[in-house]
Amino acid sequence: MNSPAFEELKCCLCEGLYKTPMMLGCGHSFCKTCLDEKLQTQLQRKCPSCQERLKPGQNPTPNTLLANLVSRLVLQSKELCETHGEKLLFFCMDCETTGCMVCKDSTKHLRHSFLPLQEAEEIFKNKLNGFLCSLERRFQFLKNEIRRQDEEVQNLKMTHSQMERHLKSQFQQLHSYLESIENTMRDRLRSESDANTKAMERNLCELEKKRERMETSISRMQSKKDTRDARDFLADIKDFLQEFFREQEEEMKTEIRVEAPKLNPGLYCGPIQYMAWESMKKVLQPGLSNIILDPVTAHPALCISDDLTTIFYKPTKLKEENTDTPKRYNTTIGVLGSRGFRSGKHCWMVDVGMNEEWILGMAKDSCNRKGEFDLSPEQGYWTIKRSKDGAYSALSSPPILLPVQDRPRRIGVYVDYEAGQVSFYNMNGPAYMYTFTGNFTESLYPFLSPCENERQRMRVFHLDF
Template structure:
């Protein structure tokens, strides 16, 4: 069959209406063949049953049946056509808009029809007189965008003035005085821009890949830190639970032992009383017998011994001693509290030791110091003086508040430093944003970029949190530790001597570098003359 089909021309299997290889071919009574859909549509449009080839009219619409033989031959021709791989449109090539199934390469594009045609579907434009006047060009995709909607011509020029594509008619009318160049010339410059853009895109992709790695690493570190904290917390609270369970067990044992002693005493009394009752019952029987006896000698001889054998113990004043449970629970709680306090103190010291590993070297920045502040040569100490030094009023310097910042700042990770406050009745410590206001009266609160703690009147500790928080401090710190976790949004203040947390700012959102903040406050005529001193961190 295939060999025979090769002797036939493909034109013999083309529908004269659609000029394509038959699809569901039918034979009408005159003997001509057409696609079933083509002839049916032709008769419907013309409202006559006439053969498009021989013009024969039919009175009635013939019953149409698919010609199986011609359909098989047409299918073989279609398969033979697509076997030539070179005719099949590849990615990036313009394909025929009218091919169904496998799409062939377009041979021409029609500017009037705004469609592209392969060799087979182009035949109508080469045979039909009305289509011969259409303008055919090399195959182009996206024809609607390439054709000028005003003049119907290809856009082959580029207006640099308005940065749009034009046809020749547009360049001679609306853009006559503009800088117009051919598309090829304009695209050369754009290709250079595309080259730069390609490099930029590649760099952006690489940056984002690196950021993904960074985020994954950060998430991994966060997960590991969380696992460690959970394990530490579990260990801590397991130990505390054991303390409580041990205390409860000892309390229960103590109360139970008292109750057991009381129960044993009661049982001894009951046993003794039961025995005396038994003896009395026996004596009563003897008394009854003597009472009924007529033997006077026996009665007189037995009475005295009978009286002597009666129990002599006086039970009137004997009672069960009730144990005292008052204070047992209180004493147990006091002992538990002492044990827990010791354990909590150990845990707090362990926590402080953990943050102390993030210790950083901090020195004072003289360019930020208020003119009444005196800094040591090593930048580790500051105190207040009544003398105003003649210093330049640079933007970094505090002009009203007696404050100095550190040379260092924090923008990531965790940082810790300690300040000696011994002998002072007033001070302010903490961190501030680098852009926080330093001129005039300063409002110290997180909204203004200040996360600070202050001491007033020797024993009043206040966290400036807006509203301020008055703190209860168990013991007055001689050294204050400041811990910053930038990503966690945490600023904590520690009493280094007792390892207690004085206060923590939590849930903060930092967007700028944070600078350590120091204010020794006014010396108050010598009452607050002790300096603030940045001390060396020694692990607790």
């Protein structure tokens, strides 16, 4: 709007509409900021327009009338089309701009769709309401994940404390020989725990930042949605939505997730004494379970030594003897130990030598022994396997490939019944291999299988002092 009246409402210093107009004694008015800056640079305070000096103690006074005129003019200008000077009544859905009756009939908006301002306002507020609901749902999800993340941090610290106590109790028995090894392993545990804790706390911090950004977005969205004046609401709705979509697109690139790395019980709650037994035999307390095999459970094609410690596969034996009993394996090439574990901590070992293929681990008393089935925890088996191609795997559902570097010739199996833990170790190193965890409710028996490989023996190791 460039009418003469409009020009009269401009400050001669900044050439913009008056902002907080102040009047001098001479009758001239200026923006408060403009006048303050001008007077501060003068040695003798004068009116910037007529140069009349201000009397001592004379200060500018607010020009309320002029301020009201400016406010009314600005309000009127919002209601009028800048191009045609007519009252804004419509919203062009194609251009996403407000328009007057002349705009609606102009060639610029030919075949465009127009809606009354109130209808357009309702449509876009409904859209914002949908976005706001979506943001609030995600915000609630984020808060829940932050709570879970905090719980995981506390659980990790508690697990760390439990494992540290276990390590300390084990090494007290070998302290004179193993003090340096104990410190090394405790440092490793602490380092792993600290690294995991820091990773989770970093993720928690990122989630908190994401929550703050989302709170800001919700606040801005709510503020925009609550705008009462339709013209103010629709004036920048296109830019507002574009900025919102850009922000959300960036936010969607980062995943909302809870970091929950676990400390491996097999590394720190396993048979620590036997992990170093090759160099510590003089002070090692005898605790190895001397397992013997149960011929009643052996597959008919398995031969068992007289001392019940060694097995090998002999297919011709299957033709010679094919007696089936309820406890005997009739399809799986396997045998159970004669002694089961119902409580406590136990460790036993098997010499697998250079056998190409084998399976060993633990099986519950009521495990299936007839027909075809998977040797998985769901079937009552906690076992690992070496395949003919040299791959090692834990027979879970599905199987998990194990990163074994040095070929093990002796495997250690550790059972902590109350903790629900079955761990495997390459005793050549020794080196940790894998841990199953579960909830045991019945006796567990050692399980061995040389698979269908003739002349390949598996021997249960007995420790003699």
